[in-house]
Amino acid sequence: MTGERMEGKAPVDREIPSGRRNSQGIRIDPETEAELQERRAVISALVDHEPGVLANVSGLFARRQLNIESLTVGPTIDESKARMTIVVEEDEPGIEQAKRQLRKEVHAWSVREVKGAIERELSLIKVSGDDPAGVTAVAEMYGGQAVQANDEIITVELTGTEADIDAAIRAFEQFGVHEVARTGTAALASGTQSTT
Amino acid sequence: MSKPQKTTDTTDPSTESQDLSETKSETTTEEQTTGANSVVAALEKADVEITFGVQGGAIMPVYDAMVDSDIHHVSMAHEQGASHAADAYGIVSGNPGVTITTSGPGATNLVTGIADANLDSDPIVSLTGQVPQDMVGNDAFQETNTMGITAPITKANIFSTNPDTVGDDIGTAIALAAEGRQGPTLVDLPKNVTTGETDVEPSIPTTPESYQVPAPEADSKAVRAAAEALAGADRPLILSGGGVIKSEASEELREFAIEYGIPVVTTMPGLGSFPEDTALAMEMGGMHGTGYANMSLSHCDVLLGVGTRFDDRLTGGIETFAPEAEVIHVDIDPAEISKNIHADYPLIGDAGAVLKQLHDAMPKSPDAEAWRKRTQEWKAEYPMGYETPQDEAIKPQFVVEAMDEAAADDAIVTTGVGQHQMWAAQYWTYTEPRTWVSSNGLGTMGYGAPAAVGAKLAAADTQVVAFEGDGSFLMTSQAIAPAVREELDITIAILNNSYVGMIRQWQDAFYDQRRYESKWDWGPDFASLAEAYGAQGLQAMAYDEVPEVIEEAFAYDGPSVIDFHIDQVADVYPMVPSGGNNAEFALEEDHL
Secondary structure: OOOOOOOOOOOHHHOOOOOEEEEOOOOEEOOOOOOOOEEEEEEEEEEEEEOHHHHHHHHHHHHHOOOOHHHHHHHOOOOOEEEEEEEEEHHHHHHHHHHHHOOOOOEEEEEEEOOOOOOEEEEEEEEEOOOHHHHHHHHHOOOOOOEEEEEOOEEEEEEEHHHHHHHHHHHOOOOOOEEEOOOOOEEEEEOOOOOO | OOOOOOOHHOOOOOOHHHHHHHHHOOOOOOOOOOOHHHHHHHHHHOOOEEEEEEOOOOHHHHHHHOOOOOEEEEOOHHHHHHHHHHHHHHHHOOOOOEEOOOOOOOHHHHHHHHHHHHHHOEEEEEEEEEHOOOHHOOOOOOOOOOHHHHHHOEEEEEOOOOOHHHHHHHHHHHHHHOOOOOOEEEEEHHHHHHHOOOOOOOOOOOOOOOOOOOOOOOOHHHHHHHHHHHHOOOOEEEEEEEEEEEEHOOOHHHHEEEEEEEEEOOOOOOOOOOOOOOEEEEEEOOOOOOHHHHHHHOOEEEEEEOOOOOOOOHHHHHHOOOOOEEEEEEEOOOOOOOOOOOOOOOOOHHHHHHHHOOOOOOOOOOOOOHHHHHHHHHHHHHOOOOOOOOOOOOHHHHHHHHHHHHHHOOOOOEEEEOOOHHHHHHHOOOOOOOEOOOOOOOOOOOOHHHHHHHHHHHHHOOEEEEEEEHHHHHHHHHHHHOOOOOOOEEEEEEEOOOOOOHHHHHHHHHHOOOOOEEEEOOOHHHHHHHHHHHOOEEEEEEHHHHHHHHHHHOOOOOOOEEEEEEEOOOOOOEEEEOOOOOOHEEHHHHOO
């Protein structure tokens, strides 16, 4: 704080451009700019089946503050590789950033958003056993089945889309739901399309 | 050279007795090949000439295997210093700098340097010792989860599990650090892997098949569209980043800018990518950039950003950054495109190759005569300058200019972090790539002295000058010891204001002048400290002493430290406050 002043016009005396960018760095008209909408995206990544890859990927999403809804990983027909299915809830730039950062993972062979994919999730739901007939009926309605039962608890196995399972759990709530375990979404591209 | 005596192994605190006997038996014959030998063979195969590091229990087998190698190992006094020296070596030479350190603290002390390299995309390879695999996870002595700690700050890290493949792991790490967007890699070396037997020779360093680097050339249609936008611009501007230097594209950039008459702003890591002594140079932009650079950035209508990640210290607030400009963004890393600033014309590829493409695709020069005139007017309107009343304390800017004047034209500058770093960036005239060696992204105080060691070892025939602050220097000043031992002809200039000055400046400006814990008048006498290490120690308190101490330091064949007692309250201006509008840069505190 020497009180010295460099030569030049003070900020208030300068010509300042009036344009603006939004938080994504896109030039905008502030009057008409709409908020970016988040959407659900299913990203499939083929990665080396090695220790540490899952930690790297989950760490990557955490430190970039990308919202993961679910992340599943399992072997593929190639023993050396695993498939990760990551469901994210982000705006368009966020989804793009997630894919690009994931592609930089040295162990990732390919990364792709699968749109219109076949999506399934497995769930186990423990329901109160007071009304076995009712529970079985609801389970059948959602394409599931009771896999274990005693006087107190009926355990139902159910496969479906994330939305199907959400709906089934809501339906079971009338009997009392004790515990739920869900695998998260696994996905493959539809029909003859290759996923990755 | 003789092998270390076997009895030294018994002092190794991290080795179990069983493990110890293995180590002994393997060092008895020259012909035996171990994982450690394979590590050293891989370094040699990758043409690594110099390594930096610190000995330690779990890494002893690798050090033992280096006894017969031609690789020059430089023991640093602290692993952090080793990582910065390797980083500077990487910046100056363009080849990955390599560190060899032990497990536990040997690895954690590297973390700052690895994070530093990660943010500046500098190529370094860290080889860390690790406890034997059968002890991993047992909280063994000097065990730490090096893989877990370094995963978020490395481009890739590898846990070696087999003496047969450990050499290839090293090669992979070296190739990954250097290819595509450069960055830090690490190989964790469990002791049983380095002591284990192998007869497999490491292959030529190569990146894994899964690693994808974009092609050097960008999509030609995208290039044509970008070239047309640039040619049609009224107010074109180039923003040259560190990627231009990393891809050896400074010459292409210079030719492009001059042929098409486009002014150039550089980022801080981009200093030296465009010669600052030319009319088109607007010099550094951003928080402490020149007024004319920031005016140019704010008023341009097409901005060609090359090898830059549009860091917040450069852009200021995103809302007001180059608000009228269409952006052409050239980068080798697709993830940088539209990460911070939306790219209207993304060109993914190598800076040099894409600049050549753009050069060929330009239909004409932009009609930018009036704009060039305006940028020159800004240069006259917002000159970089300071006053030097001879009866007052020395102005730090004067020291930087006096050093620049006296130094060779191609001298390399390293810096610590703080006010001195900004003055070194502002008042030294950079004309050559790889002459600015600094901690740009992470802002690591203490980077300057160990970086000078690494820079000098990478460029033995080039003059190396380190600027440090008194606070910054105190963090890693033990790096003088290896500089003395290695007889490195370097000059460390401390701009000593008895403050951590950038904090003091912010306290004055933003915290009602509450100078809490920023006055560091308790530091040592740096000239005496230098002498205690066996270096030349000098001191300047007044203007008339400045030329003579510089002359004395430059004449001395070895490390010199000059303690310049500067104006304690000199501030760094111009300044764009964090998140502010670049066009509203302050020229004094009242403007903030």
